[in-house]
Amino acid sequence: MTEAELVEQLLTLPDxxxxxxxxxxxxxxxxxxxVRLLDLQVAHFLRADxxxxxxxxxxxxxxxxxxxxPLYIAESRVLEAxxxxxxxxxxxxxxxxxxQAADIYQGQxxxxxxxxxxxxxxxxxxxLGRYEEALEIGNKISPxxxxxxxxxxxxxxxxxxGNVHSRRGQDFESLAVYDRAAELYQQLGKEGTxxxxxxxxxxxxxxxxxxxxxxSVEASKKARDTLLQLDEKVEAAHAQQYMARTxxxxxxxxxxxxxxxxxRDVYTADGRKRDAMMVxxxxxxxxxxxxxxxxxxEKCQRVRSLFAELGSHHxxxxxxxxxxxxxxxxxRYEEALxALFDARQIFAEAGNQVQATSTDLQRAAVLLCQAxxxxxxxxxxxxxxxxxxxxxxxxxxxxxxxAARTTLALGEYSLACEFLKEALQVGEKLNIPTVRYQSxxxxxxxxxxxxxxxxxxxxxxxxxxxxxQLRGRLMVEFRVGFLEGKENLYEEMVRLCIDQDQPQLGxxxxxxxxxxALLDLLAYRLDLRIQARDPKDEPLVEELSNLRAERDHxxxxxxxxxxxxxxxxxxxxxxxxxxxxxxxxVLVLEKKITDLWHRLLVRNADYAREAAxxxxxxxxxxxxxxxDTILVEYFIIHGKLVVFLVTDDQIQTIRLDSDMTQIQALMxxxxxxxxxxxxxxxxxxxxxxxxxxxxxxxxHRLLIAPFEDHLAGYSKLIIVPHAALHYLPFHAxxxxxxxxxxxxxxxxxxxxSSLRYCHEPRPAMEQTIVFGNSxxxxxxxxxxxxxxxxxxxxxxxxxxxxxSVAGLYQVIPDCRILHLAAHGDFRLDNxxxxxxxxxxxxxxxxxxxxLRLKASLVTLSACQxxxxxxxxxxxxxxxxxxxxxxxxxSVVLTLWAVEDRSTAQIxxxxxxxxxxxxxxxxxxxxxxxxxxxxxxxxxxxxxDYYSHPYFWAPFFLVGDAxxx
Numbered sequence: 001m002t003e004a005e006l007v008e009q010l011l012t013l014p015d016x017x018x019x020x021x022x023x024x025x026x027x028x029x030x031x032x033x034x035v036r037l038l039d040l041q042v043a044h045f046l047r048a049d050x051x052x053x054x055x056x057x058x059x060x061x062x063x064x065x066x067x068x069x070p071l072y073i074a075e076s077r078v079l080e081a082x083x084x085x086x087x088x089x090x091x092x093x094x095x096x097x098x099x100q101a102a103d104i105y106q107g108q109x110x111x112x113x114x115x116x117x118x119x120x121x122x123x124x125x126x127x128l129g130r131y132e133e134a135l136e137i138g139n140k141i142s143p144x145x146x147x148x149x150x151x152x153x154x155x156x157x158x159x160x161x162g163n164v165h166s167r168r169g170q171d172f173e174s175l176a177v178y179d180r181a182a183e184l185y186q187q188l189g190k191e192g193t194x195x196x197x198x199x200x201x202x203x204x205x206x207x208x209x210x211x212x213x214x215x216s217v218e219a220s221k222k223a224r225d226t227l228l229q230l231d232e233k234v235e236a237a238h239a240q241q242y243m244a245r246t247x248x249x250x251x252x253x254x255x256x257x258x259x260x261x262x263x264r265d266v267y268t269a270d271g272r273k274r275d276a277m278m279v280x281x282x283x284x285x286x287x288x289x290x291x292x293x294x295x296x297x298e299k300c301q302r303v304r305s306l307f308a309e310l311g312s313h314h315x316x317x318x319x320x321x322x323x324x325x326x327x328x329x330x331x332r333y334e335e336a337l338x339a340l341f342d343a344r345q346i347f348a349e350a351g352n353q354v355q356a357t358s359t360d361l362q363r364a365a366v367l368l369c370q371a372x373x374x375x376x377x378x379x380x381x382x383x384x385x386x387x388x389x390x391x392x393x394x395x396x397x398x399x400x401x402x403a404a405r406t407t408l409a410l411g412e413y414s415l416a417c418e419f420l421k422e423a424l425q426v427g428e429k430l431n432i433p434t435v436r437y438q439s440x441x442x443x444x445x446x447x448x449x450x451x452x453x454x455x456x457x458x459x460x461x462x463x464x465x466x467x468x469q470l471r472g473r474l475m476v477e478f479r480v481g482f483l484e485g486k487e488n489l490y491e492e493m494v495r496l497c498i499d500q501d502q503p504q505l506g507x508x509x510x511x512x513x514x515x516x517a518l519l520d521l522l523a524y525r526l527d528l529r530i531q532a533r534d535p536k537d538e539p540l541v542e543e544l545s546n547l548r549a550e551r552d553h554x555x556x557x558x559x560x561x562x563x564x565x566x567x568x569x570x571x572x573x574x575x576x577x578x579x580x581x582x583x584x585x586v587l588v589l590e591k592k593i594t595d596l597w598h599r600l601l602v603r604n605a606d607y608a609r610e611a612a613x614x615x616x617x618x619x620x621x622x623x624x625x626x627x628d629t630i631l632v633e634y635f636i637i638h639g640k641l642v643v644f645l646v647t648d649d650q651i652q653t654i655r656l657d658s659d660m661t662q663i664q665a666l667m668x669x670x671x672x673x674x675x676x677x678x679x680x681x682x683x684x685x686x687x688x689x690x691x692x693x694x695x696x697x698x699x700h701r702l703l704i705a706p707f708e709d710h711l712a713g714y715s716k717l718i719i720v721p722h723a724a725l726h727y728l729p730f731h732a733x734x735x736x737x738x739x740x741x742x743x744x745x746x747x748x749x750x751x752x753s754s755l756r757y758c759h760e761p762r763p764a765m766e767q768t769i770v771f772g773n774s775x776x777x778x779x780x781x782x783x784x785x786x787x788x789x790x791x792x793x794x795x796x797x798x799x800x801x802x803x804s805v806a807g808l809y810q811v812i813p814d815c816r817i818l819h820l821a822a823h824g825d826f827r828l829d830n831x832x833x834x835x836x837x838x839x840x841x842x843x844x845x846x847x848x849x850x851l852r853l854k855a856s857l858v859t860l861s862a863c864q865x866x867x868x869x870x871x872x873x874x875x876x877x878x879x880x881x882x883x884x885x886x887x888x889x890s891v892v893l894t895l896w897a898v899e900d901r902s903t904a905q906i907x908x909x910x911x912x913x914x915x916x917x918x919x920x921x922x923x924x925x926x927x928x929x930x931x932x933x934x935x936x937x938x939x940x941x942x943x944d945y946y947s948h949p950y951f952w953a954p955f956f957l958v959g960d961a962x963x964x
Contacts, residue, residue, distance in 0.1 A: 001026070003034040011041065016055065020062055030063045035072055038063075042079045050087035050271055057083055071113070074104035078117050081124075089274030089310045091124040098124070112148035115141035119156050126164040129314050129350030134164045155184035155192065159199055166206060167314065169354025172391055175206040197226040198235060204242045208249065211393045211430040216246045234275075237266040241279060248286055249394065251433040251470045253478070254608035257286050261599055277306050278315065284322050289434075290474070291481045291872070293326040300326075314355075317346035321359060328366045329485075336366045357386045358395065364402050368409070377406040397426035397435045404442055408449070416446055437466035441489055453496055460493045464512065471516070475605040476526050477598060479517045484872030487513055491637045498642060503653040507644045507752075510635040511618040514722070514751040514874040521885035522757040523617065526607060528849040528885075530597065533604050540603075544596050551589040552841040554582045590833055597832075597846065621752040622648050624759050625718075630711060633720035633752055634703075636660055641703075645710050646752065652710065658702035664724055666702075670695045674896055677950040689948045693734050696949070700733035704740065716745045716921065716961070720752050722874055727867070729895055731928070732953040739949075741928060747921040747961035750876050750884075758889050758959040762816075762854050768795025769815040771803040775823035775837050782821040785861065785904035789819050792911045804840040805847060816964065817857045821907070824862030824894070831869040831877040836862050845882045853887035856964045857920055861907055866893030866956060880958055890920055890959030902951040905936050914964060921961030928952040 001009075006029045013019045023030060038060050045053035057079035064072030077097045085094030098121040105114035118141050125134035138161045145154045162177035182199045185192035200223035207216035224239035244259035260283050267276040284299045303319040320343040327336035340363045347356040361383045367376035380403035387396035404419035420443050427435030444459035467486060471479050490513035497506030520526060530545075532538040621631055631646040641656040641663075673692045680688060703725075704711075711717065717740075719730045730748075731741040740746065749755055770793070772786025773779075783799050790797035795817065798807055803822070812818060823837040835844035860866075860879060868878035875881070883891045892910075906927045913923035930936050931952040938946060946952070 001029065003029055003031065003037060006034055007037045007041065010059070011056075016058070019055075019059060023059065023062060023066060027066055030067050035060055035063060035075065039075070039079065042082070046082060046087055050083055053087060054080060054083045070104050070108060071110075074101040074113070074117065077101040077104070078120065082120050085120055085124045085127070087272060087274075089127070089307075089312060091127050092311050094124045095121055095128075111144055112150060115144040115148075116150060116153050119153060119160060122157065122160040123163060126160070126167050127312050127314070129167075129346070129352065131164055131168050131351055135161065138164070151184065152188055152192065152195075155181050155188065155195060158184055159195070159202065162199075162202060162206075166202065168352055169209075169390060169392075171206045171209040175203065175210070178203045178206060193226065194230055194232060194235070197223040197230075197232075197239070200226075201235075201239050201242050204239070204246070208242070208246045210391060211426075213246055213250060213430065217243060220246070233266060234270050234272065237263040238275075241282065245282060245285075248282075248289075249432065252473050253286050253289060253470070253482075254474050254602055254605050257283065257475075257602045258605075260286075261602060274306065274310065277303050281315065281319055281322070284319075288322060288325055288329075289482065290478050291329065291484045293330050296322055296326040313346045314350060314352070317343040317355065317359075320346075321362060324362055324366075328362075328369060331369075333366055333370055337363060340366070353386065354390055354392065354395075357383050361395070361399050361402060364399075364406075368402060368406050371409070373406050373410050377403055377410070380406060393426045393430060394432060394435070397423040397432070397439075400426075401435070401438050401442065408442060408446060413446055413450060416442070420446065433466050433470050437463050437470065440466060444489075444492065448492065448496065453500060457493065457496050457500075460489060460496070463489055464493065464509075468512070473608050475598070475602045475608060476517050476520050477528070477601055479520070480871035480873060480875040480877065482872065483513075483516070483875075487873065488638075491635075494635060494642070495637050498653050498655070503644065503651045506642075506653060507633065507646070507651055508618045510633065510644065511751055511753050513635075514720075515754065515876065515881075516873050517871075517875050518750060518881050518885055519617075519753055519757075522754065524607060527604070528601060530600065530846075530850055531604075532600075537600060537603055540596060540600055544593060544600070547589055547593050547596065548846075551586060551593060554585040554589065555842065587829075590830055593846075594830065594832055617753075619753040619756045621646055621755050622651075624755045626716075628714060629716040629718060630714040631718040631720065631749075631752055632707075632711075634722045634725055636722050643707060645707060647714070654707045654710075656702065656706055660724065663699065663702060666695055666699050667724065667728060670699075671896075674950050677948055678897070678899065682945055685945050685948060692949055696732055696734040696739075697736055699728070700735050700740070703728075703730070704733055705735070708735075711744070714744070716747075718747050718749055718752075718755070718961070720749050723870060726750075726870070726876060727895065729949065729953045729956065731925075731956065732949045739932070741925055742932075745919075745921045745925045745961065747890075747957045747959070749958065750881070751874075754884070755960075758884070759962075760889075762856055762887075762889060765814055765816040765854060767811075767815045768793040768817040768819070769808075769811050770795045770797045770819045771808065771822065771838065772797065772799045773803040773822040773838050774800065779821075779823055779900045781900040781904040782823075782861070785900070785907050786819065786821045788904070788908045789821075789911050792908065792915055793817060795819075801839045803838050805838050805843050806840055808838070808843065809851070812851055812853065812855075815853075815855055817859075818853075818855050818888075819859045819861065819907070819911075821861040821903075824860065824865045826864035826867040826878070828869060834864075834867075834878050836860065836865070836879075845877075845879055848879065848882035848886055851886045853883070855887065856889045856960075857892070857914075858883050858888040858890070859892040859907070859910075860894070861892075861898075861903055862894065863897040864894060866895050866954075866958075884959060888959065890957055890961065892920075892924060892955060892957050894954040895956065896950075896954050898954050899951060901938065902931060902946050905938055906931055906952065906955060909936070917963070919962045920964070921957055924955060924957050928955060 006026055010019055010022055013022055038056055042053045042056045045056065057076050060079060061073050061076030064076060078101045081094040081097035084090040098117055101117040102114050105117055118137055122134045122138045138157055142157055145157060158177060158181035162174045162181060165174035165177060178199055182196055185196040185199060200219045204216045204219035207219060220239045220243035224236045227236035227239060240259045241263045244256040247256040260279050264276050264279040267279060280299045281303045284296045287296045300319040300323045304316050307315040320339050324336040324339035327339060340359050344356050344359040347359060360379050364376045364379040380399050383399035384396050384403060387399055400419040400423040404416045407416040420439050423435055424439035427439055440459045440463035444456045444463060447456035447459055471482055474482055490509055493509045494506045497509060530541055532541045625631060625648045627648060633644040635642050639659045639661065641658055643654045643656060645652040673688060677688055731746040733740045770786045770790040772783045774782050786797055786799060820836055825835060827834045832846050833844045835842040865879050868876035868880065871877050880891055880893055909927035909930050910923050913926045931946050934944060934947060
């Protein structure tokens with residue numbers, strides 16, 4: 001048997017005991033050649049399977065014991081140290097092992113090997129922020145290695161010294177050292193190929209910091225391709241990780257997240273917890289841009305915990321900075337400042353001036369938010385100077401923007417202009433869209449403050465273009481969060497357009513700020529279904545399916561425990577405990593499902609790379625308005641309301657005197673009234689109705705009366721609300737003598753641009769599908785309602801146990817009308833799981849995204865189906881958006897909990913009028929008026945009772961209000 005055959009057989013054995021026994025049996029082959037071959041195996045598995053690398057290092061040590069050769073033992077210490085440090089980030093343990101090896105070599109009088117044993121120590125020390133110590137050791141052993149002709153070791157040392165400079169923020173110095181290391185590796189020929197590729201990764205990092213992004217991406221790609229050819233998958237993942245960071249800086253967020261997701265999978269599969277956590281930190285950078293702050297805090301706290309334990313305080317401090325940014329965005333300013341203080345101390349103690357300055361810049365931004373302008377400006381200006389000294393143009397530009405914001409607030413316009421123009425030059429030269437967006441936005445604010453309207457409009461338009469291109473590079477569901485906090489840009493542009501008497505242009509910008517994710521789904525037919533477009537994603541889809549099934553199981557248990565509590569008060573404590581446990585399980589599972597779904601959507605978001613899909617289009621609503629229709633679109637500018645009145649031939653703008661604080665106070669009073677109704681006796685109803693009418697009259701005076709004369713002659717109104725107004729039943733507004741619905745037919749839209757897609761022709765289908773589920777007989781009239789609707793429309797009805805989610809999937813593709821009478825639940829905490837209770841579980845928002853509809857009408861006859869969570873850019877997150885994006889032309893929904901007896905009456909009347917040729921909006925109006933005016937089949941004693949808006953006003957129609 002040869003040494004090569006020994007090593008080959010050794011590695012096939014199942015466990016450590018068998019391998020040691022095998023070595024004992026073949027002592028005669030335990031020589032330098034066998035150890036050399038094992039060394040090569042460690043070098044391979046160090047990048048592919050860290051646990052196997054550590055096992056082989058242990059075997060080298062055992063060979064040293066069997067042969068009584070201290071040099072093999074020393075070598076095993078170095079190999080284990082490499083695994084502990086490079087592979088697992090256990091730097092203190094690695095340093096101890098390197099020292100043990102050095103002591104053995106020193107005892108043997110071998111200076112070259114002693115120097116060799118310290119190569120990894122330089123790297124480990126730099127990870128711990130002990131830069132001076134690392135440089136001192138490197139400078140000490142470099143001439144020893146060179147004198148003894150250790151060319152590869154000298155190349156490794158040179159690379160590690162470059163890493164020291166890099167971690168100190170000395171990118172010019174590190175790049176020069178990396179170039180020298182690359183030359184040394186090239187001199188080694190094929191032997192140096194892997195390490196040459198690793199140098200390219202490090203060069204990519206330095207090039208990126210210096211703003212040389214194309215060169216950085218090119219270096220990363222070279223490294224990745226070379227390493228994949230060598231089957232070094234883990235190190236290739238490192239190259240992709242660096243590339244992702246560059247994409248992030250360039251605003252290519254989806255590409256960054258896609259790469260990071262892949263890289264995390266590679267690290268996790270290889271057991272590299274430390275590297276996987278570094279990816280989590282990089283992902284948190286992206287999540288900050290997407291304004292997903294709770295997720296940032298969760299990730300960073302896990303990162304901090306691990307790296308504090310490993311003693312890698314540099315990374316710990318980076319995580320603290322991201323936490324601080326999240327705290328500041330959540331307006332938790334004192335927590336942000338405290339975190340930044342901790343991070344700065346870590347960087348200062350390590351002598352890392354660049355990172356300490358980055359921390360100072362974040363502190364300046366927090367002070368600005370606290371209106372501590374002079375302090376903020378002083379710090380920001382100091383940061384600009386330091387970043388320039390270190391040739392870091394991007395960081396300097398970011399500091400200039402903070403300084404400019406502060407000087408704007410102080411009214412120092414000329415200084416603000418200088419900062420912004422210099423920052424803009426950096427953004428344009430280096431192609432940094434985030435810098436360009438912020439610079440143009442603040443230059444617009446500067447011009448507006450100086451009364452230069454045309455310049456302000458130009459700058460705002462340029463800022464909006466940059467913002468919308470950044471937004472377009474994102475997976476569509478992430479676009480919602482990205483726009484949060486940026487609506488002010490659109491508000492300013494709309495305000496200027498109105499001031500300049502440009503109503504059509506003002507409406508276009510208002511539309512660019514509203515429900516854009518929904519419009520993207522409609523315009524580009526984006527597909528959010530849970531499906532694996534690549535075989536590699538099949539495990540993810542399978543995991544999602546399993547998690548959803550598990551979630552449904554716990555949700556049913558949650559509901560079961562709740563029902564048990566209601567039926568048997570004696571078991572209250574037990575049921576309450578079980579319900580809380582089930583609820584907690586549900587929430588944990590829902591978070592996992594949401595995260596996995598987003599990961600899948602990021603992987604499937606090819607559209608985020610297509611420049612043709614980045615531009616935001618607005619669709620003129622006028623071609624879809626007939627002579628009898630007027631569209632009323634509200635828009636909020638700094639808390640004040642403006643209204644766009646749109647007909648087939650005219651657009652007008654009217655400013656309202658009311659502000660949203662006043663309106664929201666009235667809406668809160670209305671909600672209290674509505675909440676009281678179902679718990680009140682019949683005798684209390686007249687007073688409650690009078691109170692509701694008084695509130696609705698005040699809202700009418702603020703929201704309709706100022707332009708009511710413009711509505712004359714139009715029998716149909718389309719309301720496009722904004723922000724909190726989406727929760728208001730405009731059709732129930734009262735002028736003192738009648739409700740608005742008594743004077744006009746009313747329908748709603750999330751944005752006027754969406755009307756075009758609701759009007760698009762649908763295939764000629766006649767099938768009506770009706771589902772009725774009483775939710776354990778708690779809604780007895782739901783089944784009766786479903787039967788009546790099915791009879792009226794000659795439809796196919798599915799009741800109780802037949803009204804299932806699985807059944808719905810089978811029949812829904814070919815239906816013209818879909819009616820769902822069931823219990824509904826609105827989830828404010830996670831609207832993705834708002835839904836309807838059917839026999840086999842919940843039909844949630846996520847399920848609806850998996851449907852493909854051709855329906856002219858979907859009716860959700862259940863509680864709160866029309867409630868939404870308001871996302872960034874006035875995005876309505878809930879059932880309505882899911883059904884519209886799935887292809888429904890119109891949806892009937894409810895704003896609050898409904899009473900099932902009156903609901904059944906309204907639905908029967910609604911469909912009666914539809915069958916006899918009324919349009920959808922007109923039919924719903926007739927049904928509501930019938931209940932309002934007492935012209936219904938409910939018991940006589942309750943006729944007046946049902947005239948309260950609680951019973952008839954929750955229903956509203958979104959989308960196409962015309963005939964089926």
